Amino acid sequence: MDLKYTPEQEAFRKEARAWLEANVPSEKLASFDTKEGFEQHREWEKKLQAGGYAMVPWPVEYGGRGANLLEWLIFEEEYYRAGAPGRVNQNGIFLLGPTIMDVGTPEQKARFLPKMASSEEVWAQGWSEPNAGSDMANIQATAIKDGDHFVINGQKTWASRGAFAHWLFGMFRSDPDSTRHKGLTFILVPLDTPGITVRPIEKLNNKKAFAEVFFDDARVPVEYQLGEEGKGWDVAMATAGFERGLMLRSPARFQDTARKLVELYKETVASGAYVAPELRRTVAQCWMDAEAYALNTYQTVAHLMGGGKIGAEASLNKIFWSELDTKMHETALKLLGHRAELLPGSSAAGDVGEWLDGYIFALAGPIYAGTNEIQRNIIAERILGMPRK
């Protein structure tokens, strides 16, 4: 065990830091849950791509930098240090991208990955249906082959980024006589296909950014099938692993929030405002948990770089970061007292409204990517071997 960075890793950090310091927008971008913010974020990601930092761990030919996972962690640390904007195309770059790299054809890799890296094409996820949420195998939307096309009918819902995205990925029932996990195919769908209707849904944060998507004889070329026909479940499980696992939630994000929480605590105490005594302990606990998350991620990366794999362990990860994120923001709101209800932009709020935004965002964490109840079942059954029935 050696927890020092190599000179090469230090040099990479320095280089990334310098680029980010010179290029991160000085003005905060609008929320990517709005049309205006969505476009601002795409501009930023184009710039990242031009700088060679859009997808640090991807191979160069797909728009990446060819760096290893450890360098990715270092880059993410610098990204949050620089206060750079959140990634609008996270569904694509962190979830679908790795899946395409695993199971895509060479043509698919060349076709999709570079445009994903630059956010020229932004992806929505089509996981859920009205009756296939936690019961993910209960997919009803069909994709029936007709010559060199799939004809898609049915509905997806809660499609994150669905309101503005260009493409959607998801599982469809390609064998109409099949049930449960069998007979499903993973298909990449251009959202401008005739027969597709996107209806934005207003979220808890009052923004219309996710959506339900209706398919009415929408014809999608078979070349957009990802992985084998009828084996969509396996492909989706790999993607879900990325979603729960380490790629989407880089530790620096939580360490940065924890640092801000410590600062908020110190400022609040210094201001003479009443601070409930237990918050001293809660804030320290949050900081410590963000550290645990970072340490655990570094260990996972070491394991992966040593040739290991992660499976159900991603569920441990998902519970930990989602609960930590909620706890940090809840604690911040307690510190803010009456200011906690002010929306960003209210003149009395100053910049503290960010915490409320973050809190509402964090509340989705224990729900999406498989609710935490589902993750607990996975841990109990697949890691600990407790009985299913």
Add this chain to the structure above:
Amino acid sequence: MEFRFTEDQRLLQETVRDFLAGECTVDFVRGQWETETGRSPEFWASLAEIGVPGLLIPEEHGGLGMTEIDLVLVMVEVGRAGLAEPVTPTAAVAAPLLRDCGNEALAKEWLPKIAAGEAIVAVAQPTSPLVPEAECADLLILRSGDGLYAVPAADARITPQKSNDPSQKLATVEFDPQPAQLIASGANADRLETAALDRGALACAAQQLGACEQLIQMSVDYTAERKQFGVPIGSFQAVKHQVADIKVALEYARSHVERAAHSVAQDVESRSVDVSMAKISAGEAALQGASTSLQVHGALGYTWEQDLHVWMRRAWTLDLAWGETAWHRERLAEALFDGGPPAVSFGFEPAA
């Protein structure tokens, strides 16, 4: 950067695990409760044969010359087995203290004996008036005023105290400090004492991981067997989710403990805070493991006869040793808010 143990370190862990699985059965642990001293010199001798007491002792003094990174994996196994022999005070705390105190004669006299399994050393904890293992110790390291003393057992007045954990041997100790027994004084004594505390806390945290694993395993086994309403109770989500939650707490505590082992071995700047985080998180995981295991075992777990309480009491005991959770929480909070010893983010370096 390589955040993994080596093959050799894992092999050492497996060796100790296999040894303890064979020799330190729960019947052995419970059998020791009934003996006069509660300690087995024969067992200690076999531990010495596989090198446990001398793990941190330099090779020139007969030890294995390893570091806390090796030791931490051994301590996990000690915790899993519920082993109560004085591994923490003697191997994890006293040996490196005697190695580092600058008193060559003392090191030369005691380190080979410790490595050979011929001496037990008890160490007073700055956070508690109780000295574990004083009764069976040959040498005691004790604090008086601004001095740290190495006191032969014959020169100390030792009063045994009964512990809730029958495996735990506690005592209060009085002694008359002799200049000839002085190891260090002033800042040097403080430095050695803090290092001792950090090592003791780290050893406890690692044992808490092992105890927690054992508590999870017992819960998994029992709830798979025990049927109600015609099905194993382990198939109920209300049961599964509780056990899953301990697993989450355990795995994130493990990351803290393993990092703290590195921090102690390398004596890094944030050592004390890293150790506190390990002790807090492993302690909480073990306590959660204890209460949840009791709950899922139902009334059976509430009996003396069932073995669950061997580890449950161990979880409680370890939580209080070498700085209870509240003490470590305060040390962490001081670092974060009051300019105490530094708390350093792993990897992430916030902008000034």
